[in-house]
Amino acid sequence: MLGTDFRTGSPNWLDLGSPDVPAATAFYSAVFGWRFAPAGPDTGGYGFFQVDGKTVAAIGQLTEEGASSAWMLHFMTPDVQATAAAVREGGGTVRMEPMDVMGEGWLGQFTDPQGAQFACWQPGRTAGFDLASADNTLVWAELHVPDPVADIGFYAGLFGWRHAEMDAPGMTYRVLSIADGDQEDGSFGGAAPLADGGAEQARWVPYFNVPDVDASTGLVERNGGSVLMPGADVPEVGRIAWVADPAGAVFALLKPDPSQR
Template identity: 30%
Template sequence: MASLNFQLLMKKIFTILALACMGFACTPGATPPIASQIGESTYTPGKVVWHDLASPDPEASAAFYESVFGWTTVPYGDDDKKVWVFKKDDKPVGLMAYYKTENGSGEWIGAISVPDVSEATSKAKSQGAKIIKKAMNVDDRGSISFIQDPQGASISLIKLANGDPEPSLAEENTFLGQELWSNEPTESASFYASVVGYTAEETDNQKIAYTIFKMGDMNCAGMLKNPAPTVRSHWVPYIRVSNLNETIEKATRAGAKVLVEPSPEIRNGSVALLLDPTGAPVAVQVYNP
């Protein structure tokens, strides 16, 4: 693997990974008290402040994330209205809801903080996005919508009821950030500039063309060219870990596939890409700035 360049590694991923378009996004009927546990009374527009897992097999997903990252899974609601909150050290890190797609794979969907969800969703629609779930108010959570951008990447727009989490370096075994793999980076940059307010900054410290989405001086997300244009664009979540090899070993024992092993060609061997047991892509990275 180390002898392959980044583009070849990514192409290998997408010969394995076949992501279906979302037929149903996480729209919980139950209302777990998320906002009151993570809000800090201020807002950071542009930051990815929440994560939803759309899972075709919540039991398998819960077992995986508990065993690999030490999360606990707390159920809310009953029957078809049931949702689950993932927690790390009793702090919410994500929400899971059951859904089914054509190929039965799962997907993590990040939520970008915006000042007005209805306005941002309308703007997204005017810019060519598909509205999966229009802006809605959810008790104990805030206002949220689910969309697919013009290149097909699933994302949500959110205004948490009590404010966003305070910006800080992610703790180990929690979400470190999001990265957009776009079929059309120029068009994606324009879309998110219009809808969210991002400015796109090219960086020269990568071996491939790489863009950072910024709000003022704040880095919010990354973007790179999707090396497999026949597969829709999508957002990839990163989880910070302390020991990459140990995490990979735990993940494979728990049923994950390793799509990209650590390699000097990719961030000095600090990152790997996994496919969890339901088919949801997730990257794991050792990050010690």
């Protein structure tokens, strides 16, 4: 289960690139009750989404021409320079060379060999988000690519991730875990093949824990977002829906099965 005891390969940050930060802030405040806290005067409008004063995600203005609004998962690394070298060796792409973020930590942005974008955060003064797996916070990270087995091998080369296979409707789902400790306790996400036809984009999808999936999808629609997959019950997982915000950034909603907590 996702938490804040960050170790190599743990998700430790999550941010949204948006073409309209005020509009996105209003949307996520309506859907999740998040409050926005500006990061400071020299951060280009970057700021934090918070629950009860604890940072759960962040948001920044898209600056690259033609870039699409999307959520970006960050994974903890003790050495982002070494991770960047491993990305290249593994067939991935370094989109942004590692950089020092005002002493808060080091950031690098990458694309895996099958086109899914991700980032890495080497903690400095900031270790990562303050809260996970609580209501309206990140609870799961899911990779969707054409060949999950090959892509898991790429990430294993970066972080030492382990995986376990489980049967799911029409596919084999692979549960991902960090390298350290008990494998089940260290699980944080999963990997699934893209739908037939390849219309779906290779990407990481963040799942947010919500008390009521159907109520949350209603809030998404009433605030200008769209429902890509309405709420559905998945045995031994919980109730899930896929949605997108008004700018098209995709995310998922999950009310976990109480027996799996």
